[in-house]
Amino acid sequence: GEQVEQLPSILRVQEGSSASINCTYENSASNYFPWYKQEPGENPKLIIDIRSNMERKQTQGLIVLLDKKAKRFSLHITDTQPGDSAMYFCAASLGDNSKLIWGLGTSLVVNP
Amino acid sequence: NAGVIQTPRHKVTGKGQEATLWCEPISGHSAVFWYRQTIVQGLEFLTYFRNQAPIDDSGMPKERFSAQMPNQSHSTLKIQSTQPQDSAVYLCASSLGGTGNTLYFGEGSRLIVV
Numbered sequence: 001g002e003q004v005e006q007l008p009s010i011l012r013v014q015e016g017s018s019a020s021i022n023c024t025y026e027n028s029a030s031n032y033f034p035w036y037k038q039e040p041g042e043n044p045k046l047i048i049d050i051r052s053n054m055e056r057k058q059t060q061g062l063i064v065l066l067d068k069k070a071k072r073f074s075l076h077i078t079d080t081q082p083g084d085s086a087m088y089f090c091a092a093s094l095g096d097n098s099k100l101i102w103g104l105g106t107s108l109v110v111n112p
Numbered sequence: 113n114a115g116v117i118q119t120p121r122h123k124v125t126g127k128g129q130e131a132t133l134w135c136e137p138i139s140g141h142s143a144v145f146w147y148r149q150t151i152v153q154g155l156e157f158l159t160y161f162r163n164q165a166p167i168d169d170s171g172m173p174k175e176r177f178s179a180q181m182p183n184q185s186h187s188t189l190k191i192q193s194t195q196p197q198d199s200a201v202y203l204c205a206s207s208l209g210g211t212g213n214t215l216y217f218g219e220g221s222r223l224i225v226v
Contacts (some may be wrong), residue, residue: 006215010190031212032211034214034215036215041221043203043217043218043219043220044203044215044217045217046214046215050213058209083152089154090153093211093212094211097158098168098210098211099145099157099168099170099171099211100157100211100215101157102152102154102155102157104153104154105154105155
């Protein structure tokens with residue numbers, strides 16, 4: 001079936017440095033790519049998303065890049081803070097009536 | 113706006129018993145999704161309703177799992193003859209429209225089958 005591969009599974013960084021998470025997808029028709037953050041004991045929450053008509057999107061210290069040729073998209077967190085420590089999930093979708101295909105998640109640990 | 117409400121938050125059930133989980137989506141949201149989350153499998157899609165109609169149930173184990181949405185304010189996930197491998201957090205999410213919209217997740221129902 002369709003899969004989204006997400007790497008790394010665990011990422012440890014020092015406070016103030018940047019963190020990058022990469023995802024690859026299989027179906028070239030995928031057109032929507034959200035990122036969700038899940039803090040311990042909490043539910044996942046959308047932090048940023050990008051659609052296939054864009055290559056880059058930035059908001060509040062988050063940058064997401066989309067390379068459709070390589071079928072790859074990535075999340076970059078600049079100037080990480082301890083509050084950024086959480087699980088991060090990427091996902092890809094074919095469209096409104098198609099389910100999201102999720103990556104297995106990345107556990108980000110930001111050390112003070 | 114109370115967000116997506118899921119009950120119960122925790123449920124312990126004996127092997128072979130039935131478990132029913134409830135979800136109340138955000139008012140006005142037309143799409144409801146059910147997911148199962150475990151450490152090993154991550155977020156597994158189970159099923160998706162839009163305007164109360166089932167759209168995609170490809171993630172549902174066919175034999176013991178069933179989901180319904182009898183009205184726009186309520187969806188249920190029923191697991192018959194529960195097995196230890198059903199132990200997981202079951203997450204319900206709703207959105208304004210289809211998959212291309214923000215999913216708002218509930219707090220989840222943690223099911224433990226002993």
